[in-house]
Each structure stands twice: as C-alpha cells, then as structure tokens.
Amino acid sequence: MTISLETPCLIIDTDILARNIAIMADRVEQHRSVKLRPHAKTHKLPSVAQQQIDAGAVGITVAKVSEAEVMAAHGIRNIFIAYPLVTASKIERAIRISEQIELIVGVDSLAGAQLMEQTAAKHGHTLQVRLEIDTGLRRTGVPYEAAAALAAEIAGMPHLRLTGIYTFRGALLAGKPTLDVAAAGLEEGQQMVQLADRLRAAGIAIADVSVGSTPTALYAAAIEGVTEVRPGTYVYQDRMQAQLGVCELEDCAGSVLVTVVSRPSADLAIVDGGSKTFATDVQPGTHPLQLRGFGHIHGLEDALLVRMTEEHGMVELGPMAQAADLKVGDQLRIIPNHICSTVNLHNHVVMQRGDTFERVPVLARGMLE
C-alpha cells in the first residue's frame, strides 16, 4: 500500500495507542495503593497526556520546566518535573507554574535545595519537592547512603514541602543492565521502600515512593509501599521494549514511513530516513539488547537498516527481501529502536485512525530549557 503522505514521517496508530494506555492503566489499578504518573517524554503531546489521565493516571511526569509550561498551558493540571532544578530562573518558572496547577519538582543536592528554599521564600511560596535517589544508574540522584542526611535538611526548610522520594533506573539489576526486568523492578521497589522506611524512622514524613520505567513499573508496583510508577515508553512502545520482552512488535504504535529513493544494487535499498529521522542513541549491538540495525522493517524479514547518514538510511537486503523486488518510490514502515528520542526528531506526528491520517504538531518537542 502506498500512503499519500510526504515521507519520512512518524505515524502513530491510534488504536494501538489507546490499547497501550488502557492496559497499563488497568494493570497499575490492580495495585490499589499505586498511582500511575506516565512520563510524557515519549509522546510530548498534551492530547496524549490527557488520554492517559482520562484512563486513570493521576498526572504526568516531565523532565524540563519548558515541557511543564507547554503541558500546563494545554490543560494538564498535575505535573511532576522529575529533574533537579538548580538555577534561580528555572525555579522561578516552576513557581509560576505551581501557582496555576499541582506541581512537584525534583531535588538531589543541598545546594539545589537551598536555592529552591531561598527562591520560594522570596516569592512567599511553598514548593512541593521530591528527593531523587540514585539506585544504580549513576546519573542524577543523591547516593542511596547519603539520602537520609539530605532528606532531613530538606524537611527542615520552611518553603519546601518534601512529599517523597523517587528514582529512575530502567532495566538495571545490581547496578548492571539486564534483560531480567522482573528482578530489576522488584529490586528497585524494595530498595526504595526500605529507604522510605528508614527516612520515616528518622522522623521524616515520606508520602510518595515513586519508581519505575516501562520495563520495571509493574514489577516494582507489586512491592508494598511503592505509591507511584512513572513508565513513559509504554504509550507507544518500541523495538527496544519488544527486545526486553515487555511487548510484542505488534504493540508498537509508532513507525516511520519512508520511501525507497535509490536501488544502487540488488542487496541495497536507500530510504529517505537517516539519523535526522531515526534516533541513534540506542545503537545496534549495545549490551544487553543486541539489536540488529536501527529499526525493525515491517514485512521484510531479512532486511536490515544497517547504516545511516543524516538523510539516508541504508537497508541491507537478504535473499527474501531481495525477492520482494523493492522499487524506487516504494514505501517501507520501520519501527525505531527508541521511540522517545525518535519522536523528538519529528515536528509532527501523523495520527492514523484506520484509513484517515491527521498531522499533529508535537507541541513539547525539542524543549531543552
């Protein structure tokens, strides 16, 4: 089938999208005391965030103040900025948002907390904060062992209200990437609940224990004491999640439509999507996923998107794909390795409802600041 859309473009199947939203909402709901707060980094669209909330999510998660601004401006009323804000200007922007909607922000250092306290005091405002914990990913987050001391300091700041703790680590077990997402999720939940208990024993009120990624959310949610999960990718799913066993390729709502622009040889087709179209942050062969190529090509078993430059995708054709006799002008649909960073490359997505296609601007795309 040739679809009359300009390529390359990212198509979202709205039936699969709705199903993914419903399944996660239902599964989280089975854990009575756990709330769902999806990370909006995957779709970057207020309309999809609203669908998630309509299905039962308590609110959304974002990484940037600018993302929160876009989401709040489009009607999302409950947002967690899961990122440490460490400059006065960003803290002031967060305060402005929190005057309009329910907002929580991340903190992971004393310096950050002090600047937040000062800035909130100056504006006569109280900011809701959660303390980020490093549970092994080694990016932001106070080291696990140092969390109690920092939490005590923050709890004593009059213009900050410490609502709880959170972590992110994805599929990690004992500090190492793993395919055993169940064990990863259980370990993540247990670590965080133990820490929350320790903080409470030290007299610090901890309401929220927020964890989870798409692969680990439902396992972590099973741990008594976890109160919130923040999966993101599940909304569209992607090839990486399929490889992790979290979903099937049929559950991937997002695929990139490309056109064959050149057939220089029998074993090679060049398509009009390269590294400006498909994210390159999840490289082929990376441990432990060992993905082959930059995407899964629909309907051509042994075709592989092996190499890209900015505007060119090099598709290597095995014997079966060669038999398909691809011609210049033919279209292919490719499921990207990592949908979140791929969405970030697209100014628009095409929402497919059966045979109708609607071009929708990705409003919170490219929000860096």
Place this chain on the structure above:
Amino acid sequence: MTISLETPCLIIDTDILARNIAIMADRVEQHRSVKLRPHAKTHKLPSVAQQQIDAGAVGITVAKVSEAEVMAAHGIRNIFIAYPLVTASKIERAIRISEQIELIVGVDSLAGAQLMEQTAAKHGHTLQVRLEIDTGLRRTGVPYEAAAALAAEIAGMPHLRLTGIYTFRGALLAGKPTLDVAAAGLEEGQQMVQLADRLRAAGIAIADVSVGSTPTALYAAAIEGVTEVRPGTYVYQDRMQAQLGVCELEDCAGSVLVTVVSRPSADLAIVDGGSKTFATDVQPGTHPLQLRGFGHIHGLEDALLVRMTEEHGMVELGPMAQAADLKVGDQLRIIPNHICSTVNLHNHVVMQRGDTFERVPVLARGMLE
C-alpha cells in the same frame, strides 16, 4: 563566567563563524574555475546562507525540498537539492520553487528521471538536474560504471536539462574511511573529472562537476575539471573535523552551554544536556576518528562526556578536573562531535557577538519532508 542564558543552549560565536566563511571562500576562489556552493545542512539558517553568498558562494546546497522552500522563502535565490526526488509531490514542489529561483535537483535512477520528466512535462516546465554518482560511500548515487548509460537516457529527456554530475563521500579513500583527507579529496576529484570526460566523449554535455565535503573540498578543488565544491560543516566546524586535522578546536564556532545539575561523587558531574542536546550519530571510538566521549569540554583537560541519556550528560572527571571543584549550578561549554546533527536538535541557536547574545530560531531545522 556564568552566562545568564537558560541551558542547555547552542551558542554560535559569530566572529569564528565569519572567519570560517571567509577562509573557505578565499581558498576556493584561488581555484579560478571552481565555485563554492556550501551545504546548508550545518546551520539550517537563511541568514547564514546569505553570509556565505555575500562572501562569494554561488548558492547553497540542501538535502530536502522542505529546506529549499524555507531557504527560498527567505531570499536565497540559487539552490541545489542534492538528493534524488522520486515522488510526484516532491517533484511538483521542486517545480514550484524553480519557477521562483534558480534550482537544480538530484537524480540517480531511471525511474526517478522518468517520473521527473513526466511531471515536468505535465507542468510545461524544464527542470535542471544533476546526476548523482556513487564514488564509494554506498548510499545514493548511480554506480560509477552505470553512470554513462543513465546519463545518456536523462540527456535525451526533453523536460530535464542535465547540467552535470555530483558526488558526496566525505573522507573516504579506496572505499574506506580515512584520516588522509588530502588523498581522499584528490581521488574524489580525479574520479569525477574522469567520468565527466568519459560522458563528454559519449556526446553528453556535462557542465558541472560538483564534489567535496569539508575535509576534502579544497583538495578536490585542485583537480582541473572540478567546477564546484559543497562543504557544509566548515561554517561552524566541530570536534570531528578537528580530529580529522581540518581545523583546530579554536575554529569551532558552535558549543553547547550546559549547567552542572548534580555532583553525585568526586569523579562525576551530571550536566543538563544529554542525547536530546548532543547528537549521537558520531559515537565515541568510531573508526578512524576514535573520539573519546561525546564532546570536547572547554577548560577541563581530563573531563569526558562519557555517557548520555536523553536529558542527562555524565561527565567523568579526571584528577585535574576534580581539582577544579565543579559545583552544582556551574556552567560548562562543550564542543559537540558532530555539529550538523546537533544543530538539528536545537529550535534556537544563541548568536554570540562579544558580550551580547541573540536567540535565533533555526528556521530550516527538522525539515524531513
């Protein structure tokens, strides 16, 4: 120095930019019969394209019809779309542009040429085309040996005017990536001039012999018979070009300003730029560049941007960098490995003129279609 800009942001030093533009223009001008047609994929800005033209460039190169539309709408009057157009809608858009400005488009297949001929005929228009040649990169481009037959077909199509041939391959020697950019450029120029002579001997008029990338342009330009070079990256330069010996790090006009958001341990600083901020298409360690990390960090010799997630950059600090005692809130400037794909991630660049900073929208960013 702390600059009062929201981070992360991509800063372009306009003095270095002007110098890079002038140097390339001067050097190309030394080859009397060679014209400069910079690839605008690096800056994606009509204003910078105009600077290049003011300095002597004959026009610009783009990869997409949508880029040509933006550039033409903002006053650029001479554009080469160096990409095969193989669908009627894109060819029609190109025809519309060519009714307004001087336009040449790429072609590399008989099917593409036939569709172009039909579409141009339908609109009573003649399209200027150049035949793309594969000289070893194995992406688009008719295989070298098949070029004469295809060129003859195209030359016979009444609504196409074949102006010449072009190739792109970057730093490649005998089909393999190389650090010997001089030899690569000479080989590239020779191959294309030989082919042009062969086509002319077969009675096909070939005016343009267009070659070159930033590393190879000036070497290829030295080959008698080359008529045009299309370097792109030189306008900003980047860490990859410095590694190739094409420039010094001091010649890089573009750097990303980031803020340290977390200091979880003595040997680690987390900055607020990750894979949404720095392109990941040029990976550390890739042959033959062997770059260490995802960028060069100004002023911290043994600091390395070793790992990224979407919004986090993990900077490993050696003994010297640890002595600098980076604090949460401090800023760093990082030269990206690949500036073109990094620019594509930024909705705005900040043009720095001495102590003044102007935020400029990257008008032709994210043009996929």
